[in-house]
Amino acid sequence: MSADRPGFLTSSSLPGRTTSRGAPSNPTEETVTAPIVAVSDVTKTYDPTGTARPALDALDLEIAPGEAVAVLGRSGSGKSTLLNLVAGLDRPSSGSVTVAGVTLTGLSEAALAAFRRERIGMVFQFFNLLDDLTVLDNVLLPAQLAGMRRGAARARAEELLEQLGIDRLARSWPGGLSGGERQRVAVARALMNRPPLLLADEPTGALDTASAADVRELLRSLHAEGQTIVLVTHDTSLAAACAERIVELADGRLVRDERTGLAPQGVSAVTA
16 A cells, blocks of 8 residues: 555654655564554553453454454453554553554554544444535545545545445435445445555444345455455354454453454455
8 A cells, every 4th residue: 555645644644654665664663564453462451440350351463464353252352442442542551552553552642543544444333424414525534634635535435435336325415325325335434545454343233134234245345355354243144254264352351263264365455
């Protein structure tokens, strides 16, 4: 993925950037062969007294570029906490989290926001679309926040809507769409800034059976094109259909890490 895409944040706007030819820009830099996600000895507790069970307990997890990984576990297992740490929405109590070459520990809130804009796409259970914006304007929003030129942003948004089969809905309002259509819009918005990592939090949890099947096929297609995906779900059938690797958490610890029958993919064509 080029760091010089017109209108995007420059590589100097985030710590830990690597040029294609040069050395790491600072000591927190990962090498080009590093996993896209590295969670190292991470503990997260929400109890300042230290008497309650931590949400994550000395967790180690690595995810390679191009992998589709499903994170399973009961409520309270630590799934959402893990997703929030990888997205830079929360901070570990101890340990380190490195995502797409950036070590998140110690970053300012402004740096974390810049990191999310450039390197993370997020898909939520309840879509989080703005009802007073059209489909096209919802998809454009991340690019506007990142400072992309309007013409380039519009071309990228229209390309995504066409790829996801919803270009006919560009001028529609989210409230008039089906659940599956709204989730496709949410995916387009998440991919707008060509993030190396797509995080999906229960993406079919609010959908009927038909719409859930539609989103499942969409995630499979994105993975087939090489998009790195971390999928948090209670739905074992969704995990089996969309992920080449399943990890399971219980009481904040990793209790299962196994490969499925899905073939691994290479670097994302979607984000190239």
